[in-house]
Amino acid sequence: MTDLVPIQPAATPAVYDPATLAVLAAMEQAAEEHLDAIRPHNTKRGYANDWALWEEFNDWLGERTGHRVASTHVTKGMLVGFVVWLDTIKLAAPASIDRRITGVTVTARKEHGVEVPKEATVAARKALKPLKLDPDRIARGRGKAPAATPAQLQQMYAAAPAGLAGLRDRALWLMAFGIAGRSAEVSALRADGIQLVSEGLDVHVPSVKQRPPRDVVVAYGKNPDTCPVRAWLTWKAAAGLTSGPAFRPVSVHGHLGADGLTPSGCQEIISRSAERAGVAVRLTGHSMRAGFITTSRKAGKREEKIRAQSGHAANSPVFWGYIQEADRWVDAASDDIGL
Known part of the structure; x- marks a missing residue:
């Protein structure tokens, strides 16, 4: 025992x-x-x-x-x-x-x-x-956010819901694209910081996360469906905005909130809108920023002009990565070499 x-x-x-x-x-x-x-x-x-x-x-x-x-x-x-x-x-x-x-x-x-x-x-x-x-x-x-294209923005426009929420969504992603903005910058935009001028919009992008503020211009687009100026003016008039946050929550009953959308709220609208439109890739808030840089570069815009819009530093490796991507097929080494 x-x-x-x-x-x-x-x-x-x-x-x-x-x-x-x-x-x-x-x-x-x-x-x-x-x-x-x-x-x-x-x-x-x-x-x-x-x-x-x-x-x-x-x-x-x-x-x-x-x-x-x-x-x-x-x-x-x-x-x-x-x-x-x-x-x-x-x-x-x-x-x-x-x-x-x-x-x-x-x-x-x-x-x-x-x-x-x-x-x-x-x-x-x-x-x-x-x-x-x-x-x-x-x-x-692995890898960067896919860059949005004007064709994808057109898809998103066509699939946007009716009513006040749809007007806000269109204005939000087109403004994000037009200012080459981060989601936090789009969230921080103020209605009284967006001024209409004859050529388009003068937009004050506030400082976020200790980055310096910047003032950019957003020109009228040739296509009314993807014109950020027209989209902003339509949303502003429908929402009755004169000051305060530029982009705000809209309830399922169409009621406008007083507070501004958070950065994640802005990003969610972009991703949800792209998914609703059947865009083949998953767009994120950063896709608008990347999309502006690559699209502008392909249109022949100068690097310093693009950087002024996006707020990138002159030695930013991220910025030059976007430029390199946009220039891949410009005078390609394999093009017209007698093959």
Whole structure:
């Protein structure tokens, strides 16, 4: 017969005197400061970007529910919702989503003093697991957003819904294309910052994410269906806009909201409109920006003019990548060489 081992009483927690507690607390603080000091700059910047996306998700959710919860509520439901939003709205690659989960939980703890429940991170990664097995989602992390073309904008125009929402959608994606704008810049546009002149529109693009503001011109288009000037004027008149956000939510009953659309809301409208129109590729908010640059270049516009519109720096590798793509068939090395 096996001898029974008596259960040992639980160890009594150590009781520290005030002086010892003070030393231990100081060492904990010193450890945190040391770990923060040796953390690579890119990691810190990545965590800041992760938290900015978390804030954007909370803005997006608040826009749809009518109530914006505090960003420090990093719960199971919110974190799983964040994963779904990154997948379906931001079209993020699974590896990127995985990093975002870590960035949000670390920032919540270190910067806001919020300890994220383990069940929340476990649930978020459980929601992420099937996404990591999808080849199409994995491929999202490879390559740039497809550049929109005038032909695709024509498709989107023809498929836009009737009513106020349809007028807004057309004006939004055509304005995004016309100013070569990021979704955050389109979201920040103000009605009183868009002025009609004889040649078209003078548009003030506000500063977003510490990028400098810029003033651009948007000329009348030759095709009325894809003319950003006509689309803006039609939407502005229908919505009765004189000041405030240029693009706003429209309810299913056609009621106009007072607040501006979030960057993700602008991006969602573009992606949804392209999908409704049966566009062969998945367009995103950045597709309008890329589309303007490549289309303008193919039309023979000068690099400095295009950069002034898009706000790219002269040495931007992203900008020159777009130019190179647009110029692929200009005086191609294989063209007219006697073959």
